[in-house]
């Protein structure tokens with residue numbers, strides 16, 4: 001089994017979402033000790049955004065690409081190969097200004113490639129990253145679960161399903177900015193959710 005852990009927090013240390021993602025991975029590894037783990041820490045290794053140069057590189061036929069364009073496409077190719085190889089994807093995702101961190105969006109932009117990770121057919125779009133299980137550890141300063149303001153869950157469900165990943169489990173740690181007691185309760189609740197999501 002191959003596990004891909006992606007830490008989307010802008011903090012390389014002290015991140016609750018990265019710690020919870022690591023706890024999810026720990027339980028998965030306890031159940032499957034031979035599992036191979038790849039960790040992509042987006043605070044330590046930020047991804048480039050999908051800017052005009054990147055679009056030009058992607059839409060230039062391979063033989064005509066400049067060395068810089070070829071390198072840009074190869075960078076995304078490697079991220080695609082990494083997620084294709086994963087059986088389980090674990091995402092640590094803070095809420096930033098009511099959305100997902102820009103770095104996670106950069107990863108999604110990098111792996112969303114027509115005819116590679118999704119395809120349009122006469123019946124509509126088909127996701128090609130199938131057969132994977134996804135766990136998402138969500139951290140928030142406030143309380144947004146099951147409210148219209150929780151656009152993160154709707155967005156992630158939609159885009160992951162578009163790419164073929166429909167087996168998605170969310171773990172919430174909310175109210176982390178609402179005092180020490182609320183924080184402790186949120187983290188204990190997240191641990192209970194992790195234990196339920198990945199039984200021993």
Ligand SMILES: Cc1cc2nc3c(=O)[nH]c(=O)nc-3n(C[C@H](O)[C@H](O)[C@H](O)COP(=O)(O)O)c2cc1C
Nearest residue numbers: 009011015016017094095096097098139140141142
């Ligand atoms: C730039 C920034 C924006 C944030 N925006 C929100 C927000 O919109 N809603 C919210 O509930 N918490 C927000 N928070 C709080 C974080 O979601 C919370 O501190 C979370 O634990 C951060 O994740 P991390 O511990 O993995 O770094 C924000 C924090 C930062 C640094």
